[in-house]
Amino acid sequence: MQVIFEHIARLKGTDVEVRQAVNDALQLTIGKTGFRTETEIWRGCELVVTLGHDLRTTTIRIRPPDNALWKRRCNWCNAYAYYAHGIFLGNVSNTKVELI
Template sequence: MKINYHGTDTPSPEAIVKVREALFLLNGMNGFRTPFETWRNCEAQITFGNDAATTCIEIVPPATALIRRRGNWRNSRAIYCDGLFRANITNTEVELI
């Protein structure tokens, strides 16, 4: 999975720990699955904030997949929260694939 970093140049130690935990889960994965959707060839978007609470980790499918599916999708992102990746709309736990 491709990883993109954004945000502050000097993240806090808590933010670094949070990102390391998420990257450990993403090791060897390339997408995610919800009960009704499967997204492959995704990218991890990591945005560092001032602390762990403002640091955001998301799994985003490629733009071509969103265009191709148009209105047939609901959860187009997975967001890291409390040690799990959750779907952005339904807030259900996703399976990393």
């Protein structure tokens, strides 16, 4: 999975919790290309990390390619998966996603 870092703050300027969360998310996505929920499957995704100064201002999410969002089915509701408390969750359903 391609990793994209968007910096609000430098990694040195972040606290230990942020660095640990980013490291855990990177470890979870090694060798993975997408995610699966109960009703949908997204492949060819990117891991997007927006670094902030603390966990409140840092976001870690897996998003599908832009062209895939145009072709989505009407029953698909999650546009990305976000990282929280050691797992990835669907942005609308708030259920745990399976990394594939």
